[in-house]
Amino acid sequence: MELTVWTYEGPPHVGAMRIATAMKGVHYVLHAPQGDTYADLLFTMIERRDKRPPVTYTTFQARDLGGDTAQLFQDAVSDAYERFQPAAMIVGASCTAELIQDDPGGLAEALELPIPVIPLELPSYQRKENWGAAETFYYIVRNLARPAGDAPQAEKLRPSCNLLGPTALGFRHRDDVTELTTLLTQLGVDINVVAPWNATPDDIARLGDADFNVCMYPEIAETAARWLKRTFGQEYIADPPIGVGGTNDFVRRVAELTGVDPAPVLNTVNSRLPWYSRSIDSTYFTGKRVFVFGDATHVAAAARICGDEFGFEVVGIGTYSREYAKKIRALAAELGVEALITDDYLEVEARVQELRPELVLGTQMERHIAKRLGIGCAVISAPTHVQDYPAAYSPQMGYEGANVLFDTWVHPLMMGLEEHLLGMFSEDFEFHNDATPSHLGAAATARTEPEAAEAEAETATDELSWSSEAEKTLSRIPFFVRGKARRNTETFARERGIHTITSETLYDAKAHYGK
């Protein structure tokens, strides 16, 4: 048993819904009680989809449990087939139906429908949403994909690939597909099939025709990509093109796999990020302390971009994608930080509080943590919120994606000159220490609370004390570096056996640590 306040991922059948909803001509019959229909609103409200997800729920009730829930399930499958006439069906159970063990796969098969019916086994009490999506996509691919046709390949002038992984309710999947399509076309590579996004069962059948696969979201597509490699010998690229460096690497990798010339694309790198980052107004990014949390793919990419493309300092990374814990641990070791592998929101909050970063790159959960702590935050990964489906074209991938990253990561930061003014006039009636930076919009109390609470906790558990004049000096330091100054000074004092911190200690520590 595990106590959860907020959850980063839904249950695995929600992952299956993300696949079914992304596709065309597929219907999902889910053996589930009525409450599980809440999942429809994730798609119709958060993603603003204009159609109901193609899901039929059996909505069995307590009084059905003594009777024939199996019959109920079969009726639901028959009715859904009649009404929606799908080209393929997936069938499975949610957490409650898993317990009553009705065998949806066997029951659906017994109906002998004239379409492929794919049973899903998604253990709800072990696994979560992304795994459920990956497994569902894999089942669909394994059941429907055929090897490359015998059609003369000689006529094919350009190499081609499949884009694998974009789903409904994904973080910017819609725009990433457009961006990658443009990029690959520019390179001279055709897109054979995009899946599951807008793919039909017939499209899935054609997957084998491509020369290689782009695994856009490994959390969702890698299981299928591995199978395609094993079965059809298709290579796949598992590092998606996020950031300018990531996109350049991707272009080179595509060139390696296909023999296309990467030079035209690499020579014109169509992103403003490199110049904007060199522009002197960006000097204030230097060494900004950043904490990164989200799914493994976006975290790995963001960590690299922070250092290489913004000049930030990554002070901590973590992921809720346990399937990719190894990857994130290795990356953390490279960066010299500790990896936080957890799906406990409270642990993430504690880590942010402990590290006191100046910027958090995270999910909607971290946005709330950061807001409470008065730290700027940009969202880089699912779980998402209605705000993460912007009207404007906002990919994360490719060169345009890098432009989007530049804009969205920089906005929550305090601008360089504002920072200086706050430092110079800390007792200004508007720019006073507890005033909230206008662009963050958080209530002043929201920021001061945790700091005060922490300060109390520190003095309570410690023999260190601050003299009143040292406290006053500390209060003159802008709030966004005050936490760091307090921590450094205390470490400095402890190391030297100082019990009462004075202004002198503070300045000594400042000289010792540098900015």
Add this chain to the structure above:
Amino acid sequence: MTQGSIVRQDDGATARSGEVIRERGQREVFCGLTGIVWLHRKIQDAFFLVVGSRTCAHLIQSAAGVMIFAEPRFATAIIGERDLAGLADLNDELDREVNKLLARRPDIKLLFLVGSCPSEVIKLDLSRAAERLSTIHMPDVRVLNFSGSGIETTFTQGEDACLASLVPEMPALADDARELLVVGALADIVEDQFRTLFDEIGIDNVRFLPPQKAGDLAAVGPGTRYMLAQPFLGDTARALDERGAEYVPAPFPIGVHGTTGWFKAAAREFGIDESKVDTVTETRRARARLALERYRSELAGKRIFFFPDSQLEVPLARFVAAELDMELIEVGTPYLHRQHLEAELEALPPATQLSEGQDVEKQLDRARAAGPDIVVCGLGLANPLEAEGITTKWSIELLFTPIHGYEQAADCAELFARPLRRKQRLVI
């Protein structure tokens, strides 16, 4: 015109049971766990611990509009495969999680263990768990249990189950005392207004269930007369009956007619002349009617279709038909509680098409065929219908907005008017 009861639209004909569509199919409704979203704001020192699956946690988080409160007073104890395989003793696990939780939240005085579909299917006995945990944590924390499972409860029935679990905890009312108990979570502002009104009418011994603080539970006994503020409280009513309290039949206090009928029922029960209610409410009624007039001119003649959701559908339909002159196409409700809705059903226009339960696909077919001006439905259906050109009102907003009483009657009307007004405004 009599102010005492809901105005009848006809010569007394009512929606008879023969006209109710009863269907069996996919029910597109929330489960009772959703009630936690508002109950945890209402009872301010209570914590709701769902014993369930990741789906339960995900539902509450999604229904709550995604993470409003940093650490809210609800959480889910997620059953894992080790628990199911018997590798871990579920009761030990639960005790451990509760201990951890209560250690972190010393402000909690009342803990609800909330049953879910999985906990019920595996027959985890939460009432025994609650008893056991109560003996450990009393007197600091009382532990109760109720079911919010989707195999037992629909949406607002979660509140019913929660309040029913509080009834045995209510102290006994002194033999000679006589009190009025108002049952059902109401917005604080509505509670204040109702208190004032009762006071002016001359009923000063009024208590509310649920209370804001767990320790402020009203007493109950044969001297208790209770009135329902919400139409979905069948189990709570039964539990109150068992404690000797008596139900005061009334319409629900929604709209001017409903509110007046409700207060008059209370007055009658307490031996106060109905004319007193007329006098006390006169200016309020006039003000509410004036405020409603604006919306009536917009909404009159508009055809409305209710999908089943909160059980508020029948009182709302009565209100929009009688006070806004809207035309009812179909009034769907997850459950039709005939006894509590008696006055409401009588006040519906003759031969109103009611439906109980749901086959969502067939109901959507009917709604499309009827070409309604506005459909009241859940969040899963609203945008797809809008995309088909059908104007919708999310039903959940009718529950999350104060709509009871005179001062809120126009606010309630506004909820129906806004989507239509919006449709008219947008020219793109």
